[in-house]
Amino acid sequence: MKKYFIIIPSLILCIIFASCRDDFAFSNSTGDLGFSQDTVFLDTVFTNIGSSTRTFKVYNNSSNDIVIPRVALAQGENSKYRLAVDGVPGRIFEDVELLAKDSLFVFVETTIDINDFSSGDEFLYTDTIEFDNGPNQQVVELVTLVQDAIFLFPERDAQGIEETLLLGTTDDGEEIRISGFFLDDTELTLTAAKPYVIYGYAGVPPNKTLMIEAGARLHFHNESGIIVANEGSLQVNGLPSTTDELENEVIFEGDRLEPVYADVAGQWGAIWLTDGSKDNIINNATIKNASVGIIMDNSNAASNGATLKINNTQIYNSSNSGLIGTTGHIEANNMVVNNSGQSSVVLRLGGDYTFNNCTIANYWNNSFRQDPTLFISNIIPNTDLTEDLVNAQFSNCIIYGDRDIEFILADDGVSQFNFSFDHSLLKFNDRFDDFVGFPNYDFSNTNLFNQNVLNVDPVFRDEDNNGLQIDNSSGANGIANPVTATSNDILGNSRSTAPDAGAYESIDLSAG
Missing domain, CATH: 2.160.20 (Pectate Lyase C-like)
Incomplete structure (x- = not known):
């Protein structure tokens, strides 16, 4: 009886058995993240008008795949800022994975009603994005100048039709x-x-x-x-x-x-x-x-x-x-x-x-x-x-x-x-x-x-x-x-x- 041997490429074997490398195991971040900027300025906005979207990058400079246990705005769900972390919208994120020598994008925007905070004509609104917690926590500051204004616009009638x-x-x-x-x-x-x-x-x-x-x-x-x-x-x-x-x-x-x-x-x-x-x-x-x-x-x-x-x-x-x-x-x-x-x-x-x-x-x-x-x-x-x-x-x-x-x-x-x-x-x-x-x-x-x-x-x-x-x-x-x-x-x-x-x-x- 003839014996036939099937030669399977090593890449396919790796996929099938997931046993070629063990470095897909993510370790917790150790507070050594890098950032393209440590303060994000969203410039001046008028009250109730959305800002432009700002972007910065988070870098994993280590040789290990890591997981960031928590990425969140310090004011949580009450923050006037909005985030998207690698395309996912939200204000609080858990267990964000980041491969070795890789980076991820964070997008930031805001809409603010000045009347919620101050009776003045302008004020500085701030928050921070916290990466990890405890001794490993790192932060990126967010700063926006909000200016009050007088809005003039067409009214809408009872049927919602604009003037x-x-x-x-x-x-x-x-x-x-x-x-x-x-x-x-x-x-x-x-x-x-x-x-x-x-x-x-x-x-x-x-x-x-x-x-x-x-x-x-x-x-x-x-x-x-x-x-x-x-x-x-x-x-x-x-x-x-x-x-x-x-x-x-x-x-x-x-x-x-x-x-x-x-x-x-x-x-x-x-x-x-x-x-x-x-x-x-x-x-x-x-x-x-x-x-x-x-x-x-x-x-x-x-x-x-x-x-x-x-x-x-x-x-x-x-x-x-x-x-x-x-x-x-x-x-x-x-x-x-x-x-x-x-x-x-x-x-x-x-x-x-x-x-x-x-x-x-x-x-x-x-x-x-x-x-x-x-x-x-x-x-x-x-x-x-x-x-x-x-x-x-x-x-x-x-x-x-x-x-x-x-x-x-x-x-x-x-x-x-x-x-x-x-x-x-x-x-x-x-x-x-x-x-x-x-x-x-x-x-x-x-x-x-x-x-x-x-x-x-x-x-x-x-x-x-x-x-x-x-x-x-x-x-x-x-x-x-x-x-x-x-x-x-x-x-x-x-x-x-x-x-x-x-x-x-x-x-x-x-x-x-």
């Missing part, structure tokens, strides 16, 4: 609505006492004025903003500040306070000044991280409709555009716009515009940008709509960016198209002569282009991060018209007898 605002109707008569609400009379003056967190669009009621006082902070949730119509007005009354905290400016931004969100575009909607609004004024404000900073509408260029005066204001990090005027009536002085996913400033379907000592730039680096920094037209592209461009005057301005052609003049030849640039620094490097022969780009025509400087580096301090102060060597240095230049720059500094173009007077940037 909306009517924008108009479609050609078929269907209503167009957005999530929003009208501010009541007690909410029409916003102060610096506490920050405001706004959900949906806060509407200014008919014939009312929303007054925003110096130092106020407005934080908008996703797809939220301010809308002004029906003879309403927006008055932003910021004042010059003396510190980098911009203590007297009015700041419009998103509702995430963590540093990672500080410059993220598109976190909220827009400030929308519709055709029905009037006498809108924005002074000393910073508008950042919106989809569109400001949208300005009018029904036609000759109407006495909405107007906007904007002074000493910065608009940054707009996922679409910083300022859109549709047949708008806008007067801007010492305005700065930078870093927009499309054009920083769009003036379309005609209108009436005056810009003086403005810095309009675009160094967007979050995606490929096809649009110029400045787009001016008497049409809306891809439609049959056309309106007169009564005036688009740019005096003592900087219009610059990282593309060759940074302004486009789209004239349909049907409606009026009146524009001029004077004493300004312009970026228009027509390296392929694509615009030669077009009258609107005849830079020798002093009625259109008077005493401008082309394609000379403005030497910004840090254009990628919205630092648009200019150096003494800037191409904008000393080129403004002393007669028409603003008397002070955006920081309140007096302009020299040979003033600079743009919102800032130049400084020696090499001096720090």
